[in-house]
Structure formats: structure tokens, C-alpha cells
Amino acid sequence: MAVKIVVGGQWGDEGKGKIVDYLSQDMDLIVRYQGGDNAGHTVVNEHGEFKLHLIPCGIFYPDCHVLAGTGMVVNPDEFLKEIEEVESKGVDTSRLHISGKATILMPYHVALDNVFENAKGSIGSTKRGIAYAYADRARRIALRMEDLLDLDYARQRLQLIIPTVNKELVAFGAGEVTVDEIFDKCKVWAEKLGKRIVEPVSYIHKALEQNKNILFEGQLGAMKDLDLGIYPYVTSSNPVAAYACASAGMPISKVDNIVGVIKAFSSAVGGGPFPTEMGSDEADAFRGTGEHVDDEFGARTGRARRLGWLDLPIVRYGAQVNGYTELAICKIDKLDNVRQLKVCVGYKLNGKIIDYMPTTKDLDKVEPIYETMEGWTCDTTKIRRLEDLPANAKKYIKKIEDYCGVKVGYVGVGPDRDSIAK
Numbered sequence: 010m011a012v013k014i015v016v017g018g019q020w021g022d023e024g025k026g027k028i029v030d031y032l033s034q035d036m037d038l039i040v041r042y043q044g045g046d047n048a049g050h051t052v053v054n055e056h057g058e059f060k061l062h063l064i065p066c067g068i069f070y071p072d073c074h075v076l077a078g079t080g081m082v083v084n085p086d087e088f089l090k091e092i093e094e095v096e097s098k099g100v101d102t103s104r105l106h107i108s109g110k111a112t113i114l115m116p117y118h119v120a121l122d123n124v125f126e127n128a129k130g131s132i133g134s135t136k137r138g139i140a141y142a143y144a145d146r147a148r149r150i151a152l153r154m155e156d157l158l159d160l161d162y163a164r165q166r167l168q169l170i171i172p173t174v175n176k177e178l179v180a181f182g183a184g185e186v187t188v189d190e191i192f193d194k195c196k197v198w199a200e201k202l203g204k205r206i207v208e209p210v211s212y213i214h215k216a217l218e219q220n221k222n223i224l225f226e227g228q229l230g231a232m233k234d235l236d237l238g239i240y241p242y243v244t245s246s247n248p249v250a251a252y253a254c255a256s257a258g259m260p261i262s263k264v265d266n267i268v269g270v271i272k273a274f275s276s277a278v279g280g281g282p283f284p285t286e287m288g289s290d291e292a293d294a295f296r297g298t299g300e301h302v303d304d305e306f307g308a309r310t311g312r313a314r315r316l317g318w319l320d321l322p323i324v325r326y327g328a329q330v331n332g333y334t335e336l337a338i339c340k341i342d343k344l345d346n347v348r349q350l351k352v353c354v355g356y357k358l359n360g361k362i363i364d365y366m367p368t369t370k371d372l373d374k375v376e377p378i379y380e381t382m383e384g385w386t387c388d389t390t391k392i393r394r395l396e397d398l399p400a401n402a403k404k405y406i407k408k409i410e411d412y413c414g415v416k417v418g419y420v421g422v423g424p425d426r427d428s429i430a431k
């Protein structure tokens with residue numbers, strides 16, 4: 010048995026989808042442990058190209074069970090849409106389950122997110138209602154998936170909750186909802202999703218007792234963690250590895266392996282500080298046009314990603330807060346044609362070198378200290394063994410390993426499942 014957590018190490022979109030799809034070949038169960046359909050996890054395999062938002066990326070293996078876990082906020086309409094999409098490409102979804110304790114993300118959460126995002130002071134959310142669903146969970150006025158299994162109870166809960174929700178909707182200029190309208194949706198969701206809802210703690214513990222291989226799939230990355238990231242430009246859940254255990258009801262002692270996924274450079278979507286951000290001309294040259302699956306546009310919103318050089322203090326911070334046992338570096342091939350690579354090896358704040366992650370406000374002010382490394386200027390996309398990588402790519406990877414104190418186990422050299430050197 011092995012319990013593995015796959016977690017994003019930067020600002021999200023590091024390539025978690027690809028790595029989870031690859032590692033799932035040895036797994037019996039994949040559990041997405043937080044977030045909602047703000048995620049866009051790209052998978053390219055023999056079934057086609059997918060951008061998964063709610064369904065865990067292990068769905069493509071016929072023997073692999075997958076669970077949308079307790080820490081998630083699930084928009085049932087989006088979930089149903091995604092099931093349909095995946096099934097339309099011939100993928101069997103009978104092994105897909107949802108934690109009864111996962112929070113239901115309601116249409117009014119999406120409405121509130123949109124109103125706030127269009128107002129002054131927005132942080133550039135994905136407008137999927139994530140913050141508002143998590144807020145309702147925290148103030149105990151959310152419905153959970155298990156409530157769909159007892160519709161009388163669900164209706165009683167809605168009768169209590171909807172008057173409060175409506176006060177907010179009206180105050181912020183969004184349209185009111187009725188109990189009947191939301192309850193009608195609950196009936197449809199119960200009918201279509203009821204059979205997939207499970208009691209999650211016993212479900213996961215059974216897999217542990219049966220010595221199954223379990224992989225926990227994180228959403229987003231360390232810098233967007235609600236507590237440890239660049240607050241307030243963060244998401245409303247905890248992507249960090251430790252949260253996989255809290256969300257699963259699994260003792261932390263069960264974890265064997267934590268794979269940190271990073272990109273060979275930096276990218277971010279939404280607002281907030283980004284010390285190594287490139288100028289727009291440089292970024293445009295890097296980004297691609299959007300016609301290829303691996304061009305730098307958000308897999309959820311289609312927004313052009315902000316791009317920057319590799320930021321080692323950020324990668325090390327991710328290693329610190331997550332406790333990686335190994336690293337996966339994606340998109341090394343995207344640097345194949347860059348002659349000189351800038352790498353940030355430290356920050357200066359008010360003229361002094363600092364050895365900690367500063368506050369969000371100060372991170373905006375830091376001066377990155379760069380080293381320049383020679384590129385490898387050759388094609389890496391056919392390489393499948395780490396020892397076959399060009400010498401300068403090995404130096405780049407060694408620099409990351411030495412800086413973070415974590416070995417690199419996988420290097421992504423293309424978007425599809427098999428484009429991995431290890």
C-alpha cells in the first residue's frame with residue numbers, strides 16, 4: 010500500500026493534471042481533496058484532451074476508483090456536465106463517487122462571486138462561486154451532498170437558509186432566489202447523483218484497510234493557499250498537502266509520499282504580487298497563441314496567464330510548507346529554445362537580503378536576485394530518461410534540487426501522458 014499526495018508548488022497550473030493522470034496507473038483510488046470547478050487540470054491521453062474541473066484525473070483507468078472528496082465545493086450542474094463530456098469520449102464513470110460531506114456550490118454562490126468580481130477591489134477569481142460556497146460552509150448555512158439523500162431535510166434546510174441568502178443577493182444587486190427553485194434543482198441532483206454519494210470516511214478507511222494505493226489530488230498551489238499564500242489574492246481552501254488528511258479524515262501518519270508539482274518557469278492567473286513576472290512582450294512570446302493545448306491560457310477561464318522566470322524562493326517555500334518527498338517539474342520542453350535562463354535565487358527587501366516569505370504587501374516590493382544559466386537549445390520532447398537530458402537541463406534541475414533539498418523524480422517534456430522523463 011502507498012498513500013501519495015500530489016500538490017501544486019507555485020501559483021496553480023503547474024501540470025498536476027498530467028502528473029496525476031500519469032501516476033494513476035499504479036493507483037486504486039484517487040481523491041480530489043479541495044477546491045471546486047475553479048480548477049482546470051489538463052490531461053492528454055489515448056482518450057483525447059480534457060480539462061477536468063471536478064472529476065479526479067484518475068478517471069481514465071478502468072480499475073481506478075475516484076472520489077470528489079469532502080474538502081471540495083461541488084457545483085452539481087457542472088459535475089453533471091463534466092460526467093457527460095467524459096462519457097461522450099468513451100470513458101466509463103461508474104467508479105466515480107462524491108463525498109456526502111462535500112459542500113454543494115449553489116447557483117447563488119456563482120451570482121455573488123460575479124457581483125463581487127465586477128466591483129472595485131476584486132481579486133480576479135474564476136467567478137465560479139468558490140469563496141461564497143466556502144463562506145457558507147464556514148458559517149454553517151451550506152447544504153452538503155448527503156442532504157440530497159433526504160429531500161425533506163434538504164427542504165427544511167433551504168427554508169432556513171434562503172431568507173438570509175436573499176438579503177445578501179438583494180444588498181449586492183443580484184436577483185433573489187426561491188426555496189422552490191433551489192429545491193427543484195436539489196431533486197434533479199438527487200436523482201442524477203444520488204447513487205454516487207458515499208460516506209467518505211469509511212470509504213477511504215476501507216481502502217486503507219485493504220492496502221490499496223491511494224493518491225490525493227490537490228487543486229491550485231501553495232501561493233494561493235488561504236492561510237499560507239498571498240492573502241487576499243488566494244482561493245478559499247487549503248491546497249497544501251496536510252489538508253488532504255484533514256479532508257479525508259485520515260491520520261497524517263498514513264502518508265508515504267508527497268509529490269510537489271512545479272512548472273519549469275512561473276505562471277499565475279488573477280491578481281497579486283508576482284516578483285519574477287516578465288514584461289508583456291517577453292511573456293507574449295512565451296505564451297503561444299492558444300491553439301495548442303499547452304499554450305499559457307487558463308484551463309478554466311481562458312485568461313492569458315501572467316508569466317515569469319523560475320522563482321526559487323517560491324519553490325522552496327512550497328517545499329517547506331508541503332514537505333515534498335520528490336518533485337515533478339513540468340514543461341522543461343518549453344524552455345528548449347531559450348538561450349539564457351534567468352533564475353531568481355533570492356529576494357532583497359529594502360536593500361537587504363531576506364530568508365523568509367514576506368507579507369503580501371512586501372512581496373510586491375521585493376527585488377528578485379537573478380542568476381543567469383545557459384539554456385540547452387535542443388529538443389527534449391523525445392527524452393524518457395532523466396540521465397538522457399542535455400547537460401544544461403540537468404544543471405537547471407540540479408539547481409532546483411539543491412535550492413529546495415528535494416530530488417526531482419519526474420520531468421515533463423510534453424503535454425501528453427507519456428511525455429515524461431524519469
Ligand code: GDP
Pocket residue numbers: 017021022023024025026027048049050051052053229302303304307308338339340341342343420421422423424428
Ligand atoms: P494543473 O492545473 O496543475 O493541472 O495545470 P493546467 O492543466 O492548468 O496547466 C498545465 C498546462 O501545461 C496544460 O496546458 C498542460 O497540457 C501543459 N503541460 C503539463 N505538463 C507539460 C509538459 O511537461 N510539457 C508541456 N509542453 N506541457 C505540459
Ligand code: IMO
Pocket residue numbers: 017020021022023047048049050132133134135136137138139140227228229230233242243244245277278279280308
Ligand atoms: P488549478 O487547480 C490557477 C486563482 C484565481 C484567483 C484566485 C481565487 O487548475 O491549478 P477562486 O475562483 O478560487 O476564488 O480564485 O485563485 N485560481 C487559479 N489559478 N489555477 C487554478 O486551479 C486556480 N483556481 C483559482 O485566478 O486569482
Ligand code: MG
Pocket residue numbers: 021022023048049050051308309
Ligand atoms: Mg489548471
